[in-house]
Amino acid sequence: MKILLTFIFALYYTCTLGQAHNISAGYQKPEDPLVIKNLEDWQDLKFGLFMHWGTYSQWGIVESWSLCPEDEGWTQRKKEHGASYYEYVKNYENLQKTFNPIQFNPQKWAKAAKAAGMQYVVFTTKHHDGFAMFDTKESDYKITDPKTPFSTHPKANITKEIFEAFRQENFKIGAYFSKPDWHSEYYWWPYFPPKDRNVNYDPQKYPDRWEKFKQYTFNQINELTTNYGKIDILWLDGGWVRPLSTVDTTVDWQKTIKLEQDIDMDRIGSMARKNQPGIIIVDRTVPGKWENYVTPEQSIPEQPLHIPWESCITMGDSFSYVPNDNYKPTKTIIETLVKIISRGGNYLLNIAPGPNGDFDPIAYERLEQLTPWININKSAIFSTRTIYPYHKDSYYYMRSKDSKHINVFHLSEGETYQQPSLYRFEIAPEQSIQDIKLLGYRGKLKWKKDKHIITIIPPDHKIEYVAVFQITVK
Known part of the structure; x- marks a missing residue:
């Protein structure tokens, strides 16, 4: 059954270092009983932890977006990192050779998040830049490759370590995965320069190359859903990788999608469900059976949504680590939680680890300040409805x-x-x-x-x- 929604969004926060996402206009209720049960349980949790982390934390810049040749606020490049676009890309990719977050301790994160009332986690296993924070066999652009200094660390497979640490604290586990991969030659073919965030060749003109990208994506998601224990949520970002027929031309950022980028979500979703029965799949902004809940970003709907939804909002100003970021006051974080859950949503609060492998001390301070208020009021927060x-x-x-x-x-x-x-x-x-x-x-x-x-x-x-x-x- 398809429910058409119309609503207006209040932009609760101004997103200066990221990109505000719309919500697709249609929602299709899942039919799989295990997915329905998982969604119901997930809606009880209310409060989750989001973590954007990659090699880009070493420069303290926006996650991935500076590689995108669009003239937007969040895609700007610092001249000290490269005089030309191609020099910048080379230097960015060489961050792999210096990434060594030796203070990485996911058990510390899990305990602090649990004490603050968080009950699920979503981690960026791979962002748009294509750097895998897991041990993929599809690429050497990854945390476990010998070119990465951290590869010799006992906890080198960062995604595995994070998932295991949070699972031990009874968190639901969410794997963020970017459908576009700007490092892959099958998405940004080096023969052509990239023009924007989209694929830089016509997949219908070069179907063999696009087929290789589809298989590459399928294989990586297969790895994540078979080798990393129980996964409750597959959180797919990069909504411009989609069938051309699903593009909403009333949405500004979707107007740039001119090429067919059908990645075969039926095949991917069916595989993920076979590997992980009942897994929630979030194909962001792409309406249909694979968008099991919707995800306003840096914003809160003005009115209740009577479908599963989640607002992902940063604790600081940025999704990625930025030195001396402006962290929101604890009172603001709590008020945001109240507003979101009163309208039927979940609050996915982003905290970005730094290049050393740990949160900023202020982030821990905020979590500690949340703890006593959450403990007093938890019976009014969790397992509630509008x-x-x-x-x-x-x-x-x-x-x-x-x-x-x-x-x-x-x-x-x-x-x-x-x-x-x-x-x-x-x-x-x-x-x-x-x-x-x-x-x-x-x-x-x-x-x-x-x-x-x-x-x-x-x-x-x-x-x-x-x-x-x-x-x-x-």
């Missing part, structure tokens, strides 16, 4: 899956949380209330219900970041 009126004024609503509780979150302006003189919010008039608690407060609240309005007298209690009222209904 409920009308979703959001009104400073109040955001959710319900427990069993509908025994309605959770009302109150946000305030400013750097610190400020209680109002009275809490006043609406609830369905027919709703019979058994009790109301302020999570984290052990005293008894003074409240009353007048038709559809609840009024609560603020208790003498310090609230960090966001107040959460849990209403038990009969």
Whole structure:
């Protein structure tokens, strides 16, 4: 069944070092019972960790995009890294020869993320530049190749180490994989210069070359879904690699797609499902049966979406590591989580490891600050679903899956949380209330219900970041 969606997006954050993605206009509900179950479980998790990491972290630049010969803000190249485009590409590719993140310790990441309430991880096994952070047999442009200094490290197969560490902490495991590969001669054929992000030759004119790229992609995804333990999510980026018939010309970035780039997702998806029964496949921005959930980037929909969705948003300004990045305050991160889950989505928060193999200390600080608030309010966050009126004024609503509780979150302006003189919010008039608690407060609240309005007298209690009222209904 196909559900057509129309909605307007509020660009919640301005993406200065990346690219905002649209959501495809159609959603096709999966039919596989194992996928449906996996999606339902994934929607219970609410909060995940995204990690963009590659050789580009050594220069502290945007992930992959400086290789793209488009004149956009996120594709700009620094002159000190190469006087010409081709010199720049050569120097960029030579970053493989110096990449040695010896402080890499995924167990440290997993424990910090778990304490902060995160329950699934999505890691960039290969971004658009084609550098594989796993031991692929299809290319020597990879973390385990002898040209890479880290290849001699006991944890050289970074993807395997990350997946195992997070699996030990009971995370769902997501493998990000870029469909376009700008290093592959079968995508950017060296005979022609690249013109933009798209394939630089006509696949219909050179079908044998395109067939080799399709097989190369198939083989790498087959490796990831057979050699790396249980994979719950295959997160496919690079939505311009798609059948030409699926291009939406009302979307600016899709207007550049002029060539047929059908990579045969039916073959890839069927293989991945055979290797990993029930795996969620996210073919971003390409409508159809392989886009099992949709992925607004650096933005939050203004209204609830009654389909599976996830906002991927950076903790800093960039998806990739940038020295002295501007990390969002903890209060902002929590408020973002509340807004996303009140509209039915999951929050995939990106933290980028640096060239040494670790997070910035500020990122750990933010995760530590999240931990006590999450622990106090977890019963109102996880395994919840949307409920009308979703959001009104400073109040955001959710319900427990069993509908025994309605959770009302109150946000305030400013750097610190400020209680109002009275809490006043609406609830369905027919709703019979058994009790109301302020999570984290052990005293008894003074409240009353007048038709559809609840009024609560603020208790003498310090609230960090966001107040959460849990209403038990009969």
